[in-house]
Amino acid sequence: MNLEYENRRVLVVGGSYGIGLASAKLAAAEGATVAIASRSAGNLETAAAEIEAETGQKPLTLVADVTKDGASQALADQIKQHWGELDVLISAVGGSIRSSFADLTDEQWMDNYNFNVLSTVRTIRACLPLLERGTAPAIVLLGAAASKMPYAHQIVSNVHKAGLLGLNKTLAAELAPDGIRVNLVAPGRTLTPLWTNRADKLAAEEHRSREDILADFSKDIPLGRFGKAVEVARMVVWLASPCASYVTGQAVNVDGGIARGLL
Structure with missing residues (x-):
């Protein structure tokens, strides 16, 4: 299928590794002009080399820590300087804390809220004027399956990822008159550095192998x-494409x- 990405400008925030990087690669392979943003210049350099090697396109790389006040606006200003407008914003920022409720501090709650929710809010707000000038503009948020089926000992991210569902649905209705579609992709357990690092930590604590830990966590996944x-x-790249022109406000697992769950 031709996803109609030719001449489309795509910004992937959190695009230096994991699902963000994979999304940037696919968009570039489909013919989009891609920018990736991350707080790590080193990770960006590595990711850009991977994208260029696999797609022939050298992406624009932008250092930005969107958890910091003002960083999202500075990022949008750079996109405006380079492109003038934006067709697709993919926000792949967020993470979790594995802890019991009683052990969590106010600071941890606020830090994770900033990481999972406020960083995305700021980035969308800063990029809206650019998206309004774009062609068939779309926003795709990365959430989590835990927002629909909360995992034990991940209460902070369960709460905040559920908040992204509300953001997604509300924004989709509010921005529809401007022609901007908004959708969310909710991954389950995915082999990204977040999970491999967690598995390595548990493996060291329990004197087991990474493979054993991942196998245990795979037991309650129907696909195994x-x-x-x-x-x-x-799914991210399809939802952001003109091929999904009648899809908005959806949270797709x-x-x-x-x-x-049924819903």
Whole structure:
């Protein structure tokens, strides 16, 4: 299928690794002009080299820590300087804390809120004027299947990722008159650095192998395995494309069936 990405300008925030990087690669392979943003210049350099090697396109790289006040606006200003407008914004920023409720501090709650929700809010707000000038503009947020089926000991991200569902649905209605579509992709357990690092930590604590830890976490996934970043990215890139022109306000699970709720 031709996803009609030719001449489209795509910004992936959190595009230096994991699902963000996989999404940037797919968009570039489809013919988009791509920019990736991350707080790590080193990670950006590595990611850009991967994208260029696989797609022939050298992406624009922008250092930005969108958890910091003012960084999202500075990022949008750079996009305006380079492109003048924006067709697609993909926000792949966020993470979780594995902890019991009683052990969490106010600071941890606020830090994770800033990471999972406010960083995305700021980035969308800063990029809206650019998207309004774009062609068939679309926003895709990266959430989590845990927003629909909360995981034990991840209460902070469960709460904040659920907040992204509300943001997604509300923005989709508010921005529809401007022709801007907004959707969310909710990954399940996916083999990204977030999960491999967690598995390595648990493996060290329990004197087991990474493979054993991942196998245990795969037991309650109906498809019996972790997802690959590219499997999630395919949904991200499709939702952001003109091929999904009648889809907005949706939160689509790509989770191997782990979230079993009806809605």
